[in-house]
Amino acid sequence: MAPEVLETKGASVGLWKGSLRLLGNRLAAAAVIVAFLIVLVAILAPWLAPASPTAVDLGGRLAPPSSAHWFGTDEVGRDIASRILYGARISVGVGVGAVLLSAIAGTLIGSFAGYRGRWVDQLVMRSMDIVLAFPTLVLAMALAAALGPSLWNAALAIAIVKLPTYVRLARAETLSLSQQLFVRAARTFGLGSGWIVTRHIVPNALPPIIVQMTFDLGDTILLIATLGFLGLGAQPPTPEWGAMISVGWKYLLNQWWYPTFTGAAIFVTVMAFNLVGDGIRDLLDPRSRE
Secondary structure (H helix, E strand, O other), rough: OOOOOOOOHOOOOHHHHHHHHHHHOOHHHHHHHHEEEEHEEEEEEEHOOOOOOOOOOOHHHOOOOOOOOOOOOOOOOOOHHHHHHHHHHHHHHHHHHHHHHHHHHHHHHHHHHHHOOHHHHHHHHHHHHHHHHHOHHHHHHHHHHHOOOOHHHHHHHHHHHHHHHHHHHHHHHHHHOOOOOHHHHHHHHOOOOHHHHHHHHHHHHHHHHHHHHHHHHHHHHHHHHHHHOOOOOOOOOOOHHHHHHHHHHHHHHOOOHHHHHHHHHHHHHHHHHHHHHHHHHHHHHHHHHH
């Protein structure tokens, strides 16, 4: 028989009860609301933006905030508010994609390595150690430069540098779960490694991985902006937050609105997702509530 996915320490509360507990934390509740609004803005950007994010108006360049341009205009007269709204779609969308790619690949690799053990485990973990030997930003910059400056190459580079986190996390969970009775029973029934890992181990290892994904989303958005700022991510005229700040910081003293509103968007977004991650960690890890 195929055993059901069992409860682990990370799945010890029901969805409804857990949601109420999460919302009972005022800071986490506020972060959830802000994160939800950011995602909503990202989805509805084409309908919320007051103008095209790439429309040039040299006669209205560097105009201060007004009713016509909520956050002012940039060096070629493009509406900054519209570019920030579209930038949310790019940053959140690409960030989610990079985190999902890294989490899915890392979870599968780490789970198989932990379950099979021996030389497979050694090979995978030594490979991850090599990746971890380099600072995250430095390696992401090197990979993005090698792949070529573009938004999607930057996302791929970030997914690669984030991979060891999920591999190590999934492996640790697998080493624990592989000794559980339901996994031993599955082996006794002659089920293959692929079936056991994907149907029994991975589902039970998800809670800490989900928490890590929530944390990594904020960090990934920041990394995307950093690579964009360095010219290794989105290229002009793409309305990406990092690329916008790379030009806007030059106008900080006289046209403060240009970099300030974009920087505030990055700060609020990263902070919101990090606080949501804190709240989910407190919810799923009983030890954090002691």
